[in-house]
Amino acid sequence: MCFSDDTLPDGFSVTKGNLISYVPYAMGRIKSLWGEDAEEFKPNRWLDENGIFRQESSFKFTAFQAGPRICLGKEFAYRQMKVFASVLLSAFSFKMADENKAVNYRTMLTLHIDGGLHLLASRRR
Ligand code: HEM
Structure with a gap:
């Protein structure tokens, strides 16, 4: 719930009282975030070129949410x-x-x- 008018990082304006929700299930399958193969089960997308685990931004991979109240x-x-x-x-x-x-x-x-x-x-x- 927005407590005051604000502008989100992507330029989208919200006004006091707006309710914002998002769907981690859908976000995890969005091509603009994950590429054309977004719907493929591809565990190696989490590895860097040396095979080392690479964390994604918690604002992009939102299963644990993000920000001060992150899991x-x-x-x-x-x-x-x-x-x-x-x-x-x-x-x-x-x-x-x-x-x-x-x-x-x-x-x-x-x-x-x-x-x-x-x-x-x-x-x-
Ligand atoms: C796959 C496993 C888990 C997932 C997907 C998950 C996901 C989440 C999510 C979505 C939240 C809400 C964050 C928010 O309100 O912004 C949360 C909160 C929390 N989680 Fe997890 N969680 C997992 C495992 C765990 C485990 C193993 C623990 C403890 C050992 C834990 C402890 C907590 C606590 C204490 C909070 C409350 C944080 C707060 O409100 O400040 N979680 N978790």
Whole structure:
């Protein structure tokens, strides 16, 4: 809610009392932000040319929001995801249980995969 008239960084004017909302789901798929391949699952877009993780601006990747009230657990959450991914991927390889089954979202308060994402895990040698 705007407490006073203001101009946003992109030049858009807002007036006192305006309600502004945005949709992180849509922002995460916008081509003007992420390029033509915005809708592709492409984890390497987060890596620099040396394969090192590169943080995006929290105003662009808004899952944790941004600014003074940004999620306080952001770094902790990233660390947990990295620890789980590295432990699981070093011990197992994964493939889809049914390669031909379409994977769709089920939109709820958080984003679920409709019917779950069934995988086959095999131990790496
Ligand atoms: C993938 C995991 C997580 C996501 C996507 C997430 C997302 C968010 C979002 C969107 C907010 C609201 C920020 C705002 O109001 O502008 C938030 C707030 C917060 N998060 Fe998280 N969060 C995650 C994990 C965690 C974890 C693991 C912790 C603690 C260990 C945590 C602690 C907090 C706290 C304390 C706030 C309130 C910050 C404030 O209002 O000043 N979060 N989080």
